[in-house]
Amino acid sequence: MFSKSILNWYNENKRDLPWRNKPEAYFVWLSEIMLQQTRVAQGLPYYLRFVEEFPTVHDLAEASQEKVLKLWQGLGYYSRARNLHDTAKVVSVNFGGIFPNNYKDLKKLKGVGDYTASAIASIVYHEPVAVVDGNVYRVLSRFFGVETPINSTEGVKQFKALATKMLAEKSPGLYNQAIMEFGALHCKPKNPQCVTCPVQSNCIAFQQNKAGELPVKLKKQKVRERFFNFLVFQDVKGQMLLQKRVEKDIWQHLYQFPLIESKHNLTLAEIKKTALLDNEKKVLQSIKRWNENPIKHVLSHQKIWAIFWCVEVKKLPENIQNTQQIVNKQELVKFAVPVLMEKFINSKNG
């Protein structure tokens, strides 16, 4: 039978991961949030740093948002970090540090959707609820030869029902982890290991040699192109201007150098004409384009072309906006910045 085979496979092949040792709600929750749309290999070092820094949900709740975002820097999908922090405060203050102990109440937490609520409820509290993540979609669509697109409304319903039917009710937490681990390590998107598969004899995709065509997924979204011109101000004392991204957009609440977004990347003449204020022109010493060709930075829905302009001035403006800060060059590392910015900063220092 399927569930039993998957559980046996898991026993022999599972990775040794820190949150699996002794399932506790705080650690399982933390790991599940971090692993949303994120590979274990990428999330693991972040998990270890968070646990080290915030051993309990109270420690996380009491930290500043700045610190949480700084530790999250580079992991992407930053709303996860903000929701994580909000939820930590709710659990710490309103619930006395105790997480809800069932699917229905877990799902009410910010950043906890169907998948994460199912994962915590089953792994920590042994509630028989099935997880459906990218791995489960792949394993089940292949095993049963289901061609319904996994990102259609019908597909979401169908696969949740199928996953629920296959759930090993006596050990839902172990089974959920087992089918995900099996999908991640064995029934992989590319080059699945069908030859050594424990359930190959009942797998439709294997029988019909179509594992490569499953799961079916609806189209791909279009990517928007954007053109960023960063102004890297620096005065004679090595002080720089930094501003927080507050608008509802990518990288919300992260820091950046003052940015001019335009329909195309600006030329030096255009920068001088439109980007610099009169009082900035008066104290301007030099302005140099740092990268000859725009840097391409690709996000899931956007392609960004970035140019960094190094602007040396005698002094920084004194009346700055409340989203801006004047910082020393050495202090830059304290701020959470997009990876695009981090790469620029590192190359300047190294």
Added chain:
DNA sequence: AACACGGGGGC
């Protein structure tokens, strides 16, 4: 129902 939201890695 469709879209926005990051960054890294495999092939």
Added chain:
DNA sequence: GCCCCAGTGTT
């Protein structure tokens, strides 16, 4: 260059 990753929230 394209696809995928222990998905969620908003419109």
